[in-house]
Amino acid sequence: MNVHAAALTQVHRFDEATSAFAGDVIGNLSQHPKRLSPKYFYDAAGSELFEQITVLPEYYPTRTELGILRSRGDAIAAIIPKGAALVEFGAGATTKVRLLLERCEFGAYVPVDISGDFLNAQADALRKDFPDLAVYPVAADFTAPFALPAEISGPPKVGFFPGSTLGNFEPHEASAFLRSARQILGEGAQMIIGVDLEKNERVLYDAYNDAAGVTARFNLNVLVRINRELGGNFDISGFMHRSIYNRERHRIEMHLIAKKAQSVRILGQNFSFRPGESIHTESSYKYSLERFTALARQSGWSIRDSWTDAERMFSVHALVAEG
Incomplete structure (x- = not known):
């Protein structure tokens, strides 16, 4: 956590876990390009959404791994x-x-x-x-x-x-x-x-871009969490989910893409987003x-x-x- 973020979390009297969340969010959104850690997907709502993802027809990993563990x-x-x-x-x-x-x-x-x-x-x-x-x-x-x-x-x-x-x-x-x-x-x-x-890349793409939009809600939920726990003011409707396969690096990348210009304030710090700018939220190698x-x-x-x-x-x- 950077010094400024630490001072802000002390003012807000956050517990240790929320202070770490605040420090990581401020530090990661200050980077170029912006990013957020995937470990913060998993609040109660995010954990529930992920469980929904695991039973989607496009999402093969859970049922395939379960099959291996059973057999x-x-x-x-x-x-x-x-x-x-x-x-x-x-x-x-x-x-x-x-x-x-x-x-x-x-x-x-x-x-x-x-x-x-x-x-x-x-x-x-x-x-x-x-x-x-x-x-x-x-x-x-x-x-x-x-x-x-x-x-x-x-x-x-x-x-x-x-x-x-x-x-x-x-x-x-x-x-x-x-x-x-x-x-x-x-x-x-x-x-x-x-x-x-x-x-096959099509199998990978479909697994992270399900037709029901559950993965999109899971991805966007991290912004909902920032608003709720850190007093952020993200306009959630101003971002969209995007997943792509990076062939060179053997990984799926999940991003949140700004649909319009937006200025977001979190714990006294401002973060500006250009139309089309990305927050890289997860890689899956x-x-x-x-x-x-x-x-x-x-x-x-x-x-x-x-x-x-x-x-x-x-x-x-x-x-x-x-x-």
Whole structure:
């Protein structure tokens, strides 16, 4: 957070999470080109919209990854130590983690997410359905170092990072996250991670530009959140959603495009937008199996096993911490 943003958030007496949100928004909108971090999509409304996205006919990643987890569940269970603690980075809806909890004999589950209310609601539901499982939710930004609960200091740790969220990081950030996760999970750790694969560009385009417009509402919701939580005055109707595939960088890019000139005030700072100017809100990198293997190895992990669907749309990997 820059000094000016820190001073403003102190004046407004924000809590720590909102102060971090304010600092990132002001810092990122001050850049050229402007951008916003995708981690701020996921307030309560954004989390709900994303769950709607996952069941859209155009959006293949969720159903494809679920298919892999179901069909390869026994193979995954065979490599997980009995009584291990499962740590999910960026926990959302529990659909995917339930598949692991049903097949593997975990002793504890630690969901980690920045959206505390949503996290606690999901944790409560899991406790009812898995009464013998110890559940310790941690409200934290999983992209930064955080402490695991003392209650799971003993058993081996298994990370879980589904949904190809890794693709939202720039490659150097993805490597930094994997190194951080290895440090958090400790010696001998394993990780189950979902990674979206390169594929036909039309399939990718449709997945991020659904006919029902849910992805557009999800993208625009970050401006709604800025208005609500930081007192911004974005004219939401003055922006539109746009997703494109950047072939050279192997990624989908999501943008919010200004439809007209607009001046926005947030915490005492003004931000001007020209017609056609973009706020880059998310990148979603698509990997080949070879490029992901190289990324994992340079980040301190080795590939124990990899699984894909029959059409090689998506992949799930079992990683083991090296050293």
